[in-house]
Amino acid sequence: MSSAIGKISPVVWFLVALTLVLGVYGDDIAGALNVGWIMEYPSALVIPFKTSITAAMKWLVEDAHVGPVSFTDITRAIAWLIEQPYNLAISLLATGFQQGQGSSAVTVVPAISWITVIAAVVALGHYCRDWWLAMLTGACFLYLAVLGQWDSAMVTLASVMIAVPIGAGGGLLVGIWAYRHPTGERFLSPVLDLMQTIPIFAYLVPILFMFGFGPVSALVATIIYATPPMIRITTLAIKAVDPEIVDFGRMAGSTKRQLMWRVLVPSARSSIMVGVNQVIMLTLNMVIIASMIGAGGLGFDVLAALRRLDIGAGFEAGIAIVVLAIAVDRLSQAFAVRVGQYSATETVQGNWLARHKRTAVVLAILLVTYALGRFLPALHEYPEAQTLTTGEFWDDLVRYLNVNYFDAFEGIKIFFLTWLMLPIKKFLLGVPWPWAIAMLVLLGWRTGGVRLAILCGVLSSLIVVAGLWDKAMITVYLCGASVIVATVIGVPLGVMAALNKRAGHVISALIDTLQTLPSFVYLIPVVMLFRVGDFTAMVAIVLYALAPAVRYAAHGVRSVDGELIEAGRVSGCTNWQLLRMIRLPMALPEILLGINQTIMLALSMLVITALVGTRDLGQEVYIALTKADTGRGLVAGLAIAFIAIIADRLISASARGARIRFGLEAKT
Amino acid sequence: MTKFFNGIGAGCLAMMMGVTSAVAEVESTDPIRLTLHDWSGQLINTKIMGSILEEAGYNVEYVQADYIAQFAGLKTGDLHLAMEIWETTGREALDEATDSGNVVNVGETGLMAIEEWWYPLYMKEQCPGLPNWEALRDCAALFATVETAPMGRYVGGPVTWGGFDEERVEALDLGFEVVHAGTDAALFAELESAYQREAPVILWVYVPHWAPAKFEGEFVEFPPFTPECYADPSVGVNPDLAYDCGKPRGPIWKAAWAGLEDKWPGAYQIVEAYTLNNEEMSAMVGQADLDGVEIDTVVAEWMETNQDRWSGWIAQ
Numbered sequence: 001m002s003s004a005i006g007k008i009s010p011v012v013w014f015l016v017a018l019t020l021v022l023g024v025y026g027d028d029i030a031g032a033l034n035v036g037w038i039m040e041y042p043s044a045l046v047i048p049f050k051t052s053i054t055a056a057m058k059w060l061v062e063d064a065h066v067g068p069v070s071f072t073d074i075t076r077a078i079a080w081l082i083e084q085p086y087n088l089a090i091s092l093l094a095t096g097f098q099q100g101q102g103s104s105a106v107t108v109v110p111a112i113s114w115i116t117v118i119a120a121v122v123a124l125g126h127y128c129r130d131w132w133l134a135m136l137t138g139a140c141f142l143y144l145a146v147l148g149q150w151d152s153a154m155v156t157l158a159s160v161m162i163a164v165p166i167g168a169g170g171g172l173l174v175g176i177w178a179y180r181h182p183t184g185e186r187f188l189s190p191v192l193d194l195m196q197t198i199p200i201f202a203y204l205v206p207i208l209f210m211f212g213f214g215p216v217s218a219l220v221a222t223i224i225y226a227t228p229p230m231i232r233i234t235t236l237a238i239k240a241v242d243p244e245i246v247d248f249g250r251m252a253g254s255t256k257r258q259l260m261w262r263v264l265v266p267s268a269r270s271s272i273m274v275g276v277n278q279v280i281m282l283t284l285n286m287v288i289i290a291s292m293i294g295a296g297g298l299g300f301d302v303l304a305a306l307r308r309l310d311i312g313a314g315f316e317a318g319i320a321i322v323v324l325a326i327a328v329d330r331l332s333q334a335f336a337v338r339v340g341q342y343s344a345t346e347t348v349q350g351n352w353l354a355r356h357k358r359t360a361v362v363l364a365i366l367l368v369t370y371a372l373g374r375f376l377p378a379l380h381e382y383p384e385a386q387t388l389t390t391g392e393f394w395d396d397l398v399r400y401l402n403v404n405y406f407d408a409f410e411g412i413k414i415f416f417l418t419w420l421m422l423p424i425k426k427f428l429l430g431v432p433w434p435w436a437i438a439m440l441v442l443l444g445w446r447t448g449g450v451r452l453a454i455l456c457g458v459l460s461s462l463i464v465v466a467g468l469w470d471k472a473m474i475t476v477y478l479c480g481a482s483v484i485v486a487t488v489i490g491v492p493l494g495v496m497a498a499l500n501k502r503a504g505h506v507i508s509a510l511i512d513t514l515q516t517l518p519s520f521v522y523l524i525p526v527v528m529l530f531r532v533g534d535f536t537a538m539v540a541i542v543l544y545a546l547a548p549a550v551r552y553a554a555h556g557v558r559s560v561d562g563e564l565i566e567a568g569r570v571s572g573c574t575n576w577q578l579l580r581m582i583r584l585p586m587a588l589p590e591i592l593l594g595i596n597q598t599i600m601l602a603l604s605m606l607v608i609t610a611l612v613g614t615r616d617l618g619q620e621v622y623i624a625l626t627k628a629d630t631g632r633g634l635v636a637g638l639a640i641a642f643i644a645i646i647a648d649r650l651i652s653a654s655a656r657g658a659r660i661r662f663g664l665e666a667k668t
Numbered sequence: 669m670t671k672f673f674n675g676i677g678a679g680c681l682a683m684m685m686g687v688t689s690a691v692a693e694v695e696s697t698d699p700i701r702l703t704l705h706d707w708s709g710q711l712i713n714t715k716i717m718g719s720i721l722e723e724a725g726y727n728v729e730y731v732q733a734d735y736i737a738q739f740a741g742l743k744t745g746d747l748h749l750a751m752e753i754w755e756t757t758g759r760e761a762l763d764e765a766t767d768s769g770n771v772v773n774v775g776e777t778g779l780m781a782i783e784e785w786w787y788p789l790y791m792k793e794q795c796p797g798l799p800n801w802e803a804l805r806d807c808a809a810l811f812a813t814v815e816t817a818p819m820g821r822y823v824g825g826p827v828t829w830g831g832f833d834e835e836r837v838e839a840l841d842l843g844f845e846v847v848h849a850g851t852d853a854a855l856f857a858e859l860e861s862a863y864q865r866e867a868p869v870i871l872w873v874y875v876p877h878w879a880p881a882k883f884e885g886e887f888v889e890f891p892p893f894t895p896e897c898y899a900d901p902s903v904g905v906n907p908d909l910a911y912d913c914g915k916p917r918g919p920i921w922k923a924a925w926a927g928l929e930d931k932w933p934g935a936y937q938i939v940e941a942y943t944l945n946n947e948e949m950s951a952m953v954g955q956a957d958l959d960g961v962e963i964d965t966v967v968a969e970w971m972e973t974n975q976d977r978w979s980g981w982i983a984q
């Protein structure tokens with residue numbers, strides 16, 4: 001760390017100071033010199049990207065043809081393909097198999113009873129690992145039934161069951177393709193960036209045109225959002241497979257296909273499973289937005305509850321999503337481990353029944369509940385009278401905090417506004433845009449060379465030319481302030497989690513919950529406690545974006561080389577010195593990557609915080625959606641993506657620089 | 669099971685004879701898809717419409733959809749009928765959709781949106797001049813918060829709702845700062861929060877909505893709206909500025925896929941004839957949101973008590 005600071009030359013200090021001065025006095029200087037255009041890009045020179053994009057989209061969905069087949073026919077055919085397994089899943093779990101359409105539909109075979117589903121997940125848990133897992137997953141699903149969330153949860157589960165295999169399987173294949181074709185990977189990488197960072201609201205309307213209104217569109221949107229990490233992780237994981245293993249596979253005479261599926265993929269399995277886990281988590285993140293376009297399920301319950309300010313009901317549905325996420329995640333993790341153990345388990349002899357005890361039990365329960373369900377409806381559908389509710393508790397909690405501690409909250413809010421947020425906002429809006437671009441180019445050149453400099457220059461100029469500079473600066477301000485707060489809270493939490501096992505468990509559970517609990521659930525209580533405004537948006541962003549800062553910091557500190565720590569101890573370091581001189585500097589690259597991810601998550605929350613009245617690019621996307629202006633939404637969405645890409649590249653480059661300085665990576 | 673096969677048989681027969689009216693006198697047994705949003709008034713409105721269509725023999729299906737995103741579905745014919753497009757919040761999207769020729773405006777629902785500045789009743793003690801708008805001039809400081817002081821803080825609707833509140837504040841010299849909530853939910857969260865603490869609050873409230881039933885309060889009485897007041901600065905209290913009056917009251921529209929009229933002409937006529945009024949809607953919303961009555965029960969009750977009305981619409 002100290003070596004890094006030591007290298008900073010006086011020129012850099014001068015530039016930083018100049019930027020600060022410009023930030024504070026930029027407006028006055030521009031006024032005195034009569035060069036207003038350096039503060040505000042002349043509106044006459046704004047290139048109307050949005051009209052051309054709207055026109056292009058219109059052409060695509062209305063006129064585009066491939067031979068005699070129109071583009072929408074193709075997308076509708078894809079929609080039909082996805083719809084078939086989805087209909088099967090939803091009939092099995094939620095609606096039952098029906099004859100006819102709409103109100104004249106008659107249920108032919110009812111959906112699987114709640115008892116059978118719970119029995120099935122318990123059996124699956126036991127198959128995948130042990131009785132502990134079986135009990136955990138069983139308890140999760142029982143919770144859904146007892147709290148009266150069963151029906152919605154099954155609708156959500158059905159969409160997860162379709163989206164996750166498509167996302168994970170597709171991601172795996174694309175990732176392998178990218179591994180085989182390095183040029184393809186270079187082309188793919190920016191596409192993945194855009195998929196992850198353009199807010200979904202920006203392309204919601206075109207998707208609805210292409211795939212029709214309903215669950216399939218929601219599934220497509222979910223897959224677009226949830227697949228990129230899977231692709232990235234797959235490529236990385238296969239690249240990281242020990243070359244000796246690959247040589248071994250070659251020597252054994254395996255074909256290209258065998259090498260991939262029998263050697264590379266199994267060797268990279270544990271990393272690939274991290275990707276699957278990400279797909280599951282992101283899919284459940286999308287549940288709320290998906291419910292806006294007809295997916296229904298728990299997401300809809302959250303939205304409808306908050307619409308009537310029923311905070312308790314919103315919390316219950318939100319926590320049901322968390323519980324579902326935990327169950328699905330743990331099962332998939334254990335399943336991956338289990339599948340990896342080739343022939344490690346002894347094969348049971350005997351007939352089918354003896355070999356498939358669990359399947360047999362589940363089938364038996366299925367038949368029994370079907371047969372008896374007619375006489376005892378409770379076997380089939382969890383009796384409504386037996387459901388519990390914790391709704392009152394949450395309502396009362398928020399009311400109690402609001403009535404008794406509002407002044408304290410107000411104090412905190414004013415402190416942050418005066419000392420952190422407003423100064424940043426004023427500074428960012430004060431820096432003239434040509435100077436800001438010049439500084440970005442310089443920064444890019446210093447950290448990553450000419451290419452990064454060009455990238456920074458082009459992307460930031462595009463934002464200016466689209467006439468979105470001011471909104472982009474408000475975006476940077478809101479995200480920047482949130483990322484600072486998230487880092488200040490998250491990194492120490494991560495360090496604590498790494499150094500103390502018990503604290504680690506608590507912190508990790510907290511972080512998991514925060515990441516899967518839909519942000520809508522806490523957005524409204526936060527508004528009640530802090531009122532509409534930028535601070536409320538910041539609180540919501542920090543809560544959501546905290547997770548990676550904590551995780552990466554913890555991982556970084558944990559993976560510091562033990563010998564280095566030992567060496568430090570031997571030379572007489574105190575614990576505090578160990579942390580300050582060895583652990584933190586060595587973990588710096590990981591911490592930087594964590595901050596990078598925090599920025600990405602913060603940017604992806606912008607559209608949600610637009611719902612409490614911010615004035616940034618997220619709001620621009622949201623307004624475009626309400627006005628059905630595809631072009632405007634996509635331009636603003638792209639601007640958000642550009643900010644994300646610039647931040648990502650700059651931070652990755654400096655993290656790499658740090659790794660090279662500490663000798664963790666060779667300079668190429 | 670035999671019944672099931674009979675059904676198929678009847679269907680085949682009908683198809684062979686080229687007769688589509690196998691069930692009743694309806695033109696097509698394909699389901700008419702109605703959109704459901706996330707507020708009770710709309711759910712009640714839509715389910716009443718759906719129940720009437722069912723009574724007339726039509727096949728009805730409800731689809732959950734976002735208020736604005738639904739237009740994409742209505743244009744392509746994936747969705748067929750939206751029962752509540754508010755003049756105030758959905759007009760632009762509706763116009764954009766009807767301009768495409770794929771969506772038609774089926775007319776007013778009979779519900780009238782009233783939107784205005786609103787305050788809880790306990791504020792009247794502190795600012796006795798209310799509900800007259802001129803009282804706001806003297807009381808502005810009462811509504812101030814640290815961020816807006818010395819100006820009062822008025823919580824307006826989402827930017828997309830329009831409403832010209834900034835202009836109104838200037839034209840009437842009110843000394844308020846307009847803060848926009850991003851959504852309906854955020855807006856009423858502000859109200860609930862302030863109401864719990866009996867803290868000063870003044871905000872944009874609209875009816876039909878559950879809030880005026882749950883919270884005691886009143887609308888501010890501005891000079892009544894006229895189109896000239898918005899268009900012509902010289903009209904109204906302030907001779908130099910426009911918007912020196914209250915907000916207009918806007919109808920709530922029914923919107924349908926353009927193909928609805930061709931495919932189900934009878935249903936289209938019923939939709940066209942259908943009207944409700946603010947009083948009955950407010951009462952039903954109150955039942956659902958405040959007394960916790962199931963929406964389906966509320967709808968069934970309405971169907972029972974208003975049999976004459978809806979059978980009249982079907983008979984037309």
